[in-house]
Amino acid sequence: MIVDRLFEAVKNQGHVCVGLDTELSYLPESFSEAFLTRGEAIFQFNKEIIDKTSDITACYKVQIAYYEALGLEGLKAYSNTLRYIKQKGAISIGDIKRGDIQKTAEMYAKAHFEGDFEGDFVTLNAYMGINDSLEPYLNYIANKDKGIFVLIRTSNQGAKDFQYIRDQKGAFLYTKVGEKLQQLAQQYLGECGFSSIGGVVGCPNNEEGIQLRNQINNLFLLIPGYGAQGGGAKDVVPYLINGNGGVVNSSRGIITAYKNDLTNPIDFAEASRKAVLRMRDEIWGAIQ
């Protein structure tokens, strides 16, 4: 089960999920200039960051939107990046947030668990229904060592629009999503006790968060919002169980860290390594 590999990676290398949400403007100009296409520049930038961080990260989350925005050449960079992560023996999450049903969901599963865009995990949106949205992915989870993270509660302000609607028994919509996932997750438990069906849960650290975590205690979590979106190490801790069961994503905070590094502003890969180490230690510190 892929979740066991992720669990081990967290245990040995820390909780940091490096978000490769790579936009051309994030690259040092002198670096980009050396490549013929924007896609190639972005892939090489990612590659150097992966080379410098794969021993101290849990996994890499590659946000496909940034690559789609460059069209076909961007998606080639997306494909190359996922392939390189695999080649390094590291774990990838395709942050695609797809959500569709029936034959269409089957096509998305094929797209992102096979062929050019194959990753280890994908993120999904289940607005159209749990079983209808997720069914085509289950065979890959059971038999092909794949995993999913389904949106439960996101950390943006507007999450309140719908995710916080309470039903007639007082339960939040996001709680209902979590509940259904927790049920489904039972069939895909790894040896570590977590499931290869995981959830995306944003950072607010409060009573609500603790309640939610208790309810979805078999889900491995992908926790966004560290750094750029305002969350810190202390906010992450309630979402971990015995110090594991979650990875914490930071994107710009890591890949553009070089812009704040006045000692050597060009060495983006080294700056990203320092940023990962700092974040990893902050989280370890907060756990203890």
Next chain:
Amino acid sequence: MIVDRLFEAVKNQGHVCVGLDTELSYLPESFSEAFLTRGEAIFQFNKEIIDKTSDITACYKVQIAYYEALGLEGLKAYSNTLRYIKQKGAISIGDIKRGDIQKTAEMYAKAHFEGDFEGDFVTLNAYMGINDSLEPYLNYIANKDKGIFVLIRTSNQGAKDFQYIRDQKGAFLYTKVGEKLQQLAQQYLGECGFSSIGGVVGCPNNEEGIQLRNQINNLFLLIPGYGAQGGGAKDVVPYLINGNGGVVNSSRGIITAYKNDLTNPIDFAEASRKAVLRMRDEIWGAIQ
């Protein structure tokens, strides 16, 4: 406003939205064999269908999942298909159901309203919040003649999982989504009285449907579920207003119609034309 173009197309050419959810297995073998790549075969298949139907359809919906499933060559076919629809002067809907926020949503907007994957409309998922999910698209709607269809209520069984959750005042989640869209839509009204912010609403024909339509009376609707998913012409009528304000999608029912045409099983384009004409007349008949 793009919605005025769509309104005119419906008025003059009927309500049919041809769904180009094209999978390799849908093509006649003898046709596919003539092309070097799967992507090229699929694009040429689409092209022939577009050539034979563009005078009798409202628009084309291209389901990106089917193209993503073939990786880079599939997405090249997606790009070529959208470009060809534009070249024919027809209207395209990129059925992408993306849903994300902030910078990521901005990237998706750029990806699907500019460059290789440019379409006239896209479908979106607003689970992460209305403003947060939609904000980056609004400038394109106001200034670049683009439009969106946001998922409100889908026609699958599992839609009940979340979309039908009632809040403490008894309102369905999907009603809340509709309400917020109806508000936002006011700023993007076309001369036809509908907005370039539209909704995706599945087919069930009942009191609930009529109530929903009254509530979201400025939204242009994309109505899926005709044919393959069990809906018929009568189920569509309550979602139209004075016979306009909606397009009705059919995918396999049109593009694989040739498989049921025993007179000339190879002429898929002609069979798709017949299927569009039949569906168009059924809907016109039901309106009267």
